[in-house]
Amino acid sequence: MSDKLLLHAEKIDKKFGPTHAVKEVSLDFYAGEIHALIGENGSGKSTFTNMLTGILPIGSGTFTLDGEQIAPKNQVDGNHHGVAVIVQELGTLNGLTVAENLFLGDEGRFMKHGIKNTAAMNKKAQELLDGFGLEKVRATAPIENYNFEERKIIEILKSTWFDPKILVVDETTTALSQDGRDKLFEVMRDVRAKGHCVIFISHDMAEVLSMSDRISILRDGDFITTINASDVDEDKLKTLMVGREMGDNYYRTDYPNYATEPQGEIAIMMQNVSVPGSLNDVSLELHKGEILGIGGLSECGMHEVGKAMFGASYDRTGTVQLGDGTPIDSINTAISNSIAYASKDRDNESLLINDTIQDNITLPSMRDMGFILKQKDLKAFAKKYADIMSTKMVGVDQYVSALSGGNKQKVVLARWLGKQSDILLLDSPTRGIDIGVKADIYQLLAEMRNQDKAILIISEEIMELIGMCDRILVMKDGKINGQLFRSPELTEQDIIAKMI
Amino acid sequence: MASTNTKAVAETQEKKFDWHQIKSLLPIISFVAIVAIFAILTRGALITPRNITLIISGGFTLMIATVGVYMIMSMGCLDFSQGSMMGLSCAVVCFLSQYNPILAIVGGMATGALIGLINAIFHVKGQVQSFVVTMCMMFLLRGVIAYITTASPVYAASYLTALATNTPLLIGIVVAVLVIAYLVLHFTALGSNLKAIGASETGARFAGINVQRTKIIIYVVAGAITGFAALINAIRIGSVTSQAGNMLETQILIALVLGGMPINGGARSRFSSVVTGVLSYLVLQRGLVMLGFTTEIQQLILGIVFVIMVAVFSERAANQVIK
Ligand SMILES: Nc1ncnc2c1ncn2[C@@H]1O[C@H](COP(=O)(O)OP(=O)(O)O)[C@@H](O)[C@H]1O
Numbered sequence: 001m002s003d004k005l006l007l008h009a010e011k012i013d014k015k016f017g018p019t020h021a022v023k024e025v026s027l028d029f030y031a032g033e034i035h036a037l038i039g040e041n042g043s044g045k046s047t048f049t050n051m052l053t054g055i056l057p058i059g060s061g062t063f064t065l066d067g068e069q070i071a072p073k074n075q076v077d078g079n080h081h082g083v084a085v086i087v088q089e090l091g092t093l094n095g096l097t098v099a100e101n102l103f104l105g106d107e108g109r110f111m112k113h114g115i116k117n118t119a120a121m122n123k124k125a126q127e128l129l130d131g132f133g134l135e136k137v138r139a140t141a142p143i144e145n146y147n148f149e150e151r152k153i154i155e156i157l158k159s160t161w162f163d164p165k166i167l168v169v170d171e172t173t174t175a176l177s178q179d180g181r182d183k184l185f186e187v188m189r190d191v192r193a194k195g196h197c198v199i200f201i202s203h204d205m206a207e208v209l210s211m212s213d214r215i216s217i218l219r220d221g222d223f224i225t226t227i228n229a230s231d232v233d234e235d236k237l238k239t240l241m242v243g244r245e246m247g248d249n250y251y252r253t254d255y256p257n258y259a260t261e262p263q264g265e266i267a268i269m270m271q272n273v274s275v276p277g278s279l280n281d282v283s284l285e286l287h288k289g290e291i292l293g294i295g296g297l298s299e300c301g302m303h304e305v306g307k308a309m310f311g312a313s314y315d316r317t318g319t320v321q322l323g324d325g326t327p328i329d330s331i332n333t334a335i336s337n338s339i340a341y342a343s344k345d346r347d348n349e350s351l352l353i354n355d356t357i358q359d360n361i362t363l364p365s366m367r368d369m370g371f372i373l374k375q376k377d378l379k380a381f382a383k384k385y386a387d388i389m390s391t392k393m394v395g396v397d398q399y400v401s402a403l404s405g406g407n408k409q410k411v412v413l414a415r416w417l418g419k420q421s422d423i424l425l426l427d428s429p430t431r432g433i434d435i436g437v438k439a440d441i442y443q444l445l446a447e448m449r450n451q452d453k454a455i456l457i458i459s460e461e462i463m464e465l466i467g468m469c470d471r472i473l474v475m476k477d478g479k480i481n482g483q484l485f486r487s488p489e490l491t492e493q494d495i496i497a498k499m500i
Numbered sequence: 501m502a503s504t505n506t507k508a509v510a511e512t513q514e515k516k517f518d519w520h521q522i523k524s525l526l527p528i529i530s531f532v533a534i535v536a537i538f539a540i541l542t543r544g545a546l547i548t549p550r551n552i553t554l555i556i557s558g559g560f561t562l563m564i565a566t567v568g569v570y571m572i573m574s575m576g577c578l579d580f581s582q583g584s585m586m587g588l589s590c591a592v593v594c595f596l597s598q599y600n601p602i603l604a605i606v607g608g609m610a611t612g613a614l615i616g617l618i619n620a621i622f623h624v625k626g627q628v629q630s631f632v633v634t635m636c637m638m639f640l641l642r643g644v645i646a647y648i649t650t651a652s653p654v655y656a657a658s659y660l661t662a663l664a665t666n667t668p669l670l671i672g673i674v675v676a677v678l679v680i681a682y683l684v685l686h687f688t689a690l691g692s693n694l695k696a697i698g699a700s701e702t703g704a705r706f707a708g709i710n711v712q713r714t715k716i717i718i719y720v721v722a723g724a725i726t727g728f729a730a731l732i733n734a735i736r737i738g739s740v741t742s743q744a745g746n747m748l749e750t751q752i753l754i755a756l757v758l759g760g761m762p763i764n765g766g767a768r769s770r771f772s773s774v775v776t777g778v779l780s781y782l783v784l785q786r787g788l789v790m791l792g793f794t795t796e797i798q799q800l801i802l803g804i805v806f807v808i809m810v811a812v813f814s815e816r817a818a819n820q821v822i823k
């Protein structure tokens with residue numbers, strides 16, 4: 001890190017109706033640093049950086065980059081000013097080719113006399129892809145030919161090929177596997193080496209500590225402090241973020257003796273289930289009063305397990321049935337038999353984001369509320385469960401699209417809490433969620449376990465599996481590759497060894 | 501975190517203006533504006549009792565058919581076969597009315613329902629976009645109607661046409677249809693389910709809504725409703741020519757959009773769009789006729805109004821496509 005001030009934010013402020021998302025934040029970013037921005041969900045990190053990158057208009061205050069005041073009108077304008085962003089959600093558009101996506105909004109570059117030179121654009125795109133180690137990706141292929149991870153990597157290229165002075169990485173890592181993360185980190189170090197600056201937003205404290213030079217903390221829209229990464233540890237950061245001591249009961253602390261303690265009845269089981277391309281003859285049992293974890297590499301098929309058990313997989317073979325033999329063959333039978341599912345793809349599958357909190361919470365429960373429904377009752381129902389989850393919202397009429405990631409997940413859990421589900425299938429339940437909400441969710445899961453509910457956690461976060469589960473199944477290439485029981489001695493290495 | 505909640509609630513009450521709230525009033529405002537403008541331009545002729553009766557009685561079939569399309573559109577789907585469906589159902593009603601009134605009613609509704617079913621099967625099972633399916637259906641049915649009316653129009657039995665002047669009865673029927681539809685959509689899960697499908701089909705599926713079955717049922721019901729509207733049409737017009745029901749689908753679409761219906765449906769769909777929309781459309785159309793505009797200019801003006809309303813009410817943030 002040099003002493004050269006690259007970007008100065010002066011009293012940046014933003015309100016969304018009644019929500020004061022960012023409160024007069026002033027911050028300095030230096031040339032050649034990776035500067036982490038951390039804080040709980042809804043603390044204003046994305047809002048702050050979105051104003052810098054042109055995704056949102058600035059409420060008030062100024063950004064000064066290299067001595068020049070900037071207020072980008074949109075992302076492409078931001079790029080022209082030298083600021084780029086990689087977002088958490090998928091930022092590429094279906095129906096366009098890889099090359100078109102790479103240069104989206106910036107086609108002017110290849111225009112001559114009002115005519116777009118597509119060949120030149122494709123050529124340039126392929127050069128960039130090749131130079132980025134993405135020789136396998138064809139510039140002319142439609143973007144939907146590539147999977148989530150590959151598209152994310154293409155996005156990284158899209159945001160960085162023009163050497164931006166400021167690169168914002170907003171919770172991108174949660175969407176990536178280890179390989180993808182390594183690639184991203186390499187790019188971030190590159191940006192730093194060039195004397196530019198990375199603003200790095202992540203909920204993974206270990207990652208933040210190892211990657212960044214300095215760390216700034218936001219809490220409820222307020223700027224708290226900036227510290228050197230070398231001066232703090234994870235606990236200190238957590239405390240700064242939530243403004244209180246986190247204590248030790250972040251994960252479960254009990255260690256039952258599985259040799260002597262009787263296992264609960266089988267709640268649900270899969271027998272010889274295969275799904276083309278993801279699962280290969282998988283059998284497993286989930287018991288009442290158990291938290292079962294499934295871990296593995298991103299593409300090992302584990303995410304399909306939840307879908308298959310929820311009756312949501314296409315082309316599933318084999319059987320899924322409850323302990324009493326009731327077959328589960330559709331989402332409908334799953335829900336009627338008290339099964340809940342939270343998808344890794346929260347915005348598309350777990351929620352209807354262009355709908356209200358009320359509708360999102362009440363939809364599956366309407367069938368239990370009688371034939372004639374009253375708006376008043378529905379509203380009270382939604383409010384009750386949103387409040388139990390302490391969802392941060394303006395009201396249940398608010399659209400889910402306006403909530404932050406953690407609050408969206410709270411709405412998902414409120415829905416199934418309201419449905420009184422006994423079997424919970426949770427895929428990546430804390431993905432992209434801050435420590436405070438994470439702790440709430442872990443506590444909720446531990447309570448539900450004690451109420452004899454059956455809980456399945458599919459997770460890419462190994463520590464979460466070790467911390468929360470009674471039993472962990474590790475998957476590899478669509479098959480179960482090993483089983484580990486809860487124990488204080490269990491380490492990350494034990495699990496990783498079975499993953500690869 | 502309980503304290504933040506109460507704070508947020510208090511803040512909601514303070515908050516007065518919300519763009520979506522203004523938007524939800526816009527259909528009423530534009531209805532009043534349309535009435536006022538044409539009342540002035542026609543020097544009051546628009547709002548004479550005789551003229552008002554004329555306007556209302558011209559809209560019975562449109563009002564009823566719009567109810568079904570509202571349900572389809574709230575799921576984010578479209579139906580361009582409505583006009584031709586009306587034409588064919590009306591021919592069936594007229595033909596069967598020669599034998600038995602009950603048979604005529606049932607036959608008309610069954611015809612609409614069957615066409616709706618075929619549309620739905622191609623859309624849902626065949627995975628073809630609804631506007632493509634229903635557009636093809638329109639061309640096909642137009643051919644059928646032309647064929648059965650080549651020799652001469654199909655006439656309704658005289659006991660049906662005798663009801664044409666019984667305006668209170670017809671209004672009663674229209675109101676009954678509206679009230680039943682409102683009650684069903686508001687006080688059962690159906691209304692929420694339809695909007696949920698419009699908001700996100702995948703999300704709705706994962707919330708346990710049987711999307712395919714719901715779509716099929718709604719297309720069938722909407723078809724039956726239009727088949728019922730065909731009965732009213734038979735009563736009022738008395739015969740079916742090759743032009744029967746022409747342009748009805750466009751009228752429905754313009755009416756709903758005038759009533760504030762988002763073109764891609766979803767959570768912001770409101771049943772009131774049916775009533776305000778159809779009334780606005782009827783007044784607008786009648787006003788243009790009274791001012792002596794040619795049909796071409798009328799269409800041009802309606803087209804412009806349509807585009808403006810679509811632009812105002814489309815949820816660009818939702819970034820959806822019509823299914
Ligand atoms: N477009 C929006 N409309 C209304 N409120 C929003 C919008 N975007 C964010 N917010 C609110 O602003 C606050 C800050 O959100 P955000 O910047 O996304 O937090 P973070 O990225 O730190 O999780 C939250 O309370 C969130 O609900």
Ligand SMILES: [Mg+2]
Pocket residue numbers: 045046047170171404
């Ligand atoms: Mg964020």
